[in-house]
Amino acid sequence: MTGPGLAAPVLSAHGLRHSYGASPVLDGVDLEVHEGEVLGLVGPNGSGKTTALRILHRSLVPEAGKVLLDGRDLAELPGRERARSIAVMAQELSGEVPLTVADVVLLGRIPHSGAFGGTGGEDLEIATDALESAGALHLARREFGLLSGGEKQRVLIARALAQQPRVLLMDEPTNHLDIGSQHHVLEVVRARGLATVVVLHDLNLASRYCDRVIVLDGGRVRAEGPPAEALEVGLVGATYAVAAERALAADGTTQFLFRGPDDAADDGHG
Template sequence: MRVDIDGLDVHRGGRRVVADVSIAVPSGTVLGLLGPNGSGKSTLLRAVSGIAAPSAGRVRIDGTDTASLSRRELARRVAVMAQEHSEEFEIPVLDLVLLGRIPHGKGFGRDSDHDIAVAEDALDRVGAGHLADRSFSALSGGERQRVLFARALTQDTPVLVLDEPTNHLDIAHQLELVDLVRGTGRTAMVALHDLNLAARYCDAVGVLDGGRLRTLGPPEDVLGTDLIRSVFGVESTAVAHPGSGRRHFVFDARTPSDTPDPSTPAPDTDHPVPTEEGISTP
């Protein structure tokens, strides 16, 4: 399903956290959201998923304004893996993952054999099948992340909204998880901190800075040392990966905050007009 974000503003605590963001995400593509802490990534994803109400603008899924959907209807379209969650759920892992089937149920009652099979398959896919009978509260941070991703997969929605899903994961499981996201074939919006991971796995990246969309496009067009310096305050070196030849960034040092940076680029307005097939600003 296609996701369209049009002129979105979101306020939290009386402060404008997301400002006039517009992004079009075609069906089946993966958009990585990048930006420093406090740039608005999580708030934007909360608005897309319906957790936070926008103060202006709208979000459409396959042309339907999400504000017109009931929570149940929206939950059948968008599954969320949030950054904030309780770490003290005294609930077996399988039961927690089965919560993803609630939007598809017809009321209270026992989980069907089909629901259980979907949940068990999701746990196996994320390498957490052996955790099914464990208590969620007893898991490590990385194990919790895999279980929560399994719950999102169990919800069986065409759109995934994932807020820092690789947090707490070791390198092997980070690569495994982003491979899984791509392998689902679903439309995905993913907040990430690892720029090299985003460059390798995302069809496009959007860089947020101060709540505004700084730039948007294919990683090879968007990510560069000037952007990293101006948005993240870090000096970096771009090198060609010896295996793939793709651009890879080595981070050197923080940019001195008291040194003006004359090379800071203006917001990107020079990209070609995007085609309908590409992730774009409307």
């Protein structure tokens, strides 16, 4: 995969610190993502991945640090400008309002609507294209709340794509999806060429689809770089408390094999 050029990052974060009560979740985290780049955030549960993602779109205000969009402080930008530039694919849609799938995806067009709101023909075309890209066009007339978990994921991805952002933030977009759908969704994301930050649990997906990864553990950056470099087998084993092995797929992508913590302990004794 081709890495980013030397241009300034589209979105960057500097010195992020945050705690929930007395428990620090982020402790001095820096990151940046460039145009056309897919940056993966990986790490064990509780490492700060989702917290960092929430800070990147101001749904959570950090205790310290700042986020810059094209070099401008995100905290000082109007909400409408942020919404036009940054789309978020969360793990679920809040609320229980009965909406069709088409209506949910059209919500992504709200930041681009005129003073009197409403949607036009262009909005419908964009929403249709987003649904088709996400493999969810056949669901357009279905009620969103009645969909399966995997179907909902596809629709939420379509809504984010319909927003036509410069930056796409995704929190576990492959959750609830079968294996083929996981690869399809991440292929779609790469093809869009957006500055993308994606939280992933599957290191094999991160290795295949991310240009760079950041390994978070204990609220700190433990490694950063291209997957083949940052996901060093010893670091992965120590971070996740597993016995890890690396292998090369037919296309040269690094892939991992894992065994449980008891096996990791046995390996440590020869």
